[in-house]
Amino acid sequence: MAHFPATGTPAPEKARHWSGHLYIQVLAAILCGALLGHFAPATGAALKPLGDAFIALVKMVIAPVIFLTLVTGIAGMGNLGGLGRVVGKAFAYFLFFSTLALILGLIVAHIVQPGAGLHIQPAQLDQSAVKSYAKAAHDQTITGFLLHVIPTTLVSPLTDGDILQTLLIAVLFGIATSLVGEPARPVIELLERFSAIVFRMVGILMRAAPIGAFGAMAFTVGKFGVGSLANLAGLVATFYLTSLIFVLVVLGAVGWGCGFSILKLIRYLRSELLLVLGTSSSEAALPGLIEKMEAAGCAKPVVGLVVPTGYSFNLDGTNIYMTLAALFIAQACDVNLTLGQQLLLLGVAMLSSKGAAGVTGAGFITLAATLSIVPDVPVAGMALILGVDRFMSECRSLTNFVGNAVATIVVARWENALDHERLTAALDGHPKPRRRDPDITNGAEAWT
Numbered sequence: 001m002a003h004f005p006a007t008g009t010p011a012p013e014k015a016r017h018w019s020g021h022l023y024i025q026v027l028a029a030i031l032c033g034a035l036l037g038h039f040a041p042a043t044g045a046a047l048k049p050l051g052d053a054f055i056a057l058v059k060m061v062i063a064p065v066i067f068l069t070l071v072t073g074i075a076g077m078g079n080l081g082g083l084g085r086v087v088g089k090a091f092a093y094f095l096f097f098s099t100l101a102l103i104l105g106l107i108v109a110h111i112v113q114p115g116a117g118l119h120i121q122p123a124q125l126d127q128s129a130v131k132s133y134a135k136a137a138h139d140q141t142i143t144g145f146l147l148h149v150i151p152t153t154l155v156s157p158l159t160d161g162d163i164l165q166t167l168l169i170a171v172l173f174g175i176a177t178s179l180v181g182e183p184a185r186p187v188i189e190l191l192e193r194f195s196a197i198v199f200r201m202v203g204i205l206m207r208a209a210p211i212g213a214f215g216a217m218a219f220t221v222g223k224f225g226v227g228s229l230a231n232l233a234g235l236v237a238t239f240y241l242t243s244l245i246f247v248l249v250v251l252g253a254v255g256w257g258c259g260f261s262i263l264k265l266i267r268y269l270r271s272e273l274l275l276v277l278g279t280s281s282s283e284a285a286l287p288g289l290i291e292k293m294e295a296a297g298c299a300k301p302v303v304g305l306v307v308p309t310g311y312s313f314n315l316d317g318t319n320i321y322m323t324l325a326a327l328f329i330a331q332a333c334d335v336n337l338t339l340g341q342q343l344l345l346l347g348v349a350m351l352s353s354k355g356a357a358g359v360t361g362a363g364f365i366t367l368a369a370t371l372s373i374v375p376d377v378p379v380a381g382m383a384l385i386l387g388v389d390r391f392m393s394e395c396r397s398l399t400n401f402v403g404n405a406v407a408t409i410v411v412a413r414w415e416n417a418l419d420h421e422r423l424t425a426a427l428d429g430h431p432k433p434r435r436r437d438p439d440i441t442n443g444a445e446a447w448t
Helices: 022-039 041-046 048-075 081-112 127-139 142-148 156-160 163-180 182-206 209-224 233-257 262-268 270-279 282-295 300-313 316-332 339-355 362-373 379-384 386-414 420-427
Strands: none
Touching: 022 041, 022 209, 022 270, 041 209, 048 156, 048 163, 048 182, 048 209, 048 270, 048 282, 048 300, 081 233, 081 300, 081 316, 081 339, 081 386, 156 163, 163 182, 163 300, 182 282, 209 270, 233 262, 233 316, 233 386, 262 270, 262 386, 262 420, 270 282, 270 386, 282 300, 282 386, 282 420, 300 386, 316 339, 316 362, 316 386, 339 362
């Protein structure tokens, strides 16, 4: 019988030339794409299908990766009480830091005043450009969002690629498998072998990352032009600076308290971060984040739960963007918001960021949803930032990605499900081979 390695166990790698590393290739592709988009805008804009095709390829495997990781992880827990603890702690973390991100955006907007002095009249703006976003925002309600989490069939999440639906099915399947016990062992062993194959498939697809990043960056610069940043450079610079403060100061303090360096974590995830930068999509790096968090010593059930749910509920970059952009529009249109109106804006933004989770262009749509409920800030004012939203989308995705990596480590540490030795080794650039997951019938050996 053929021998199958433990799930996710990486094959030994030979020493490669520096140009053979994925992050170097992606960085070179991003630079080449930006240059092409700048000097040949029409050609750059025409390369959009390259970026779209790569993101579609990655999305194709996201649902199987989440399902296989989570089911095998829950089955290996042996103790289902830990599942509830992980979910509770993860959502407590998400709620606290999402709120903190909203407040930070609000504070920075008051200090910097990026929209002050523009004196824009909303009636003079081209509202047709934002009508489609406003309609999409209107269609997204909390009730509709919750009902959408329930899939049509047991297998439809795996074919549709919906993250939250896949998460729900994976949790239910994992719990049922754990309750069945020994008779389910052959199924788990089969899924572990499928998992090894799927992760190898992910590795193959990642070889196309430079092509996808090249096409996406060429399109962004060719379509919108670097010059489009000039008029709204203050807002874009303020957003990038605020996000940088959140990552380095806030998340950096969290990392310091948990015994790891945020800068080392960023270096460890550099390939995935460059991929997010090039494609403006954090989903493109989701499989890589799951694999690297496991390699860094986080227990598989924690990774399987925190990473996918964080992609919908832990949107730090999006939350900073919403309050900062909302106050920019208010300042630009000479709308003075009272403290009560700003608190209302904060509360609505917290809810709407969950209601539009997983929607294409979620950052802009959640902003539209928030402003449509808080009538004091004109929705038409969104036309002011539509031209530069693509550039801010990259920063939103990067901040969301780093925030979810930190959340995974923190929740794993809270659950005593973090191998500190492996985490230190991984962040120092000397990752250790992963051990085989504990036997599903031996809950004492598994994470509890």
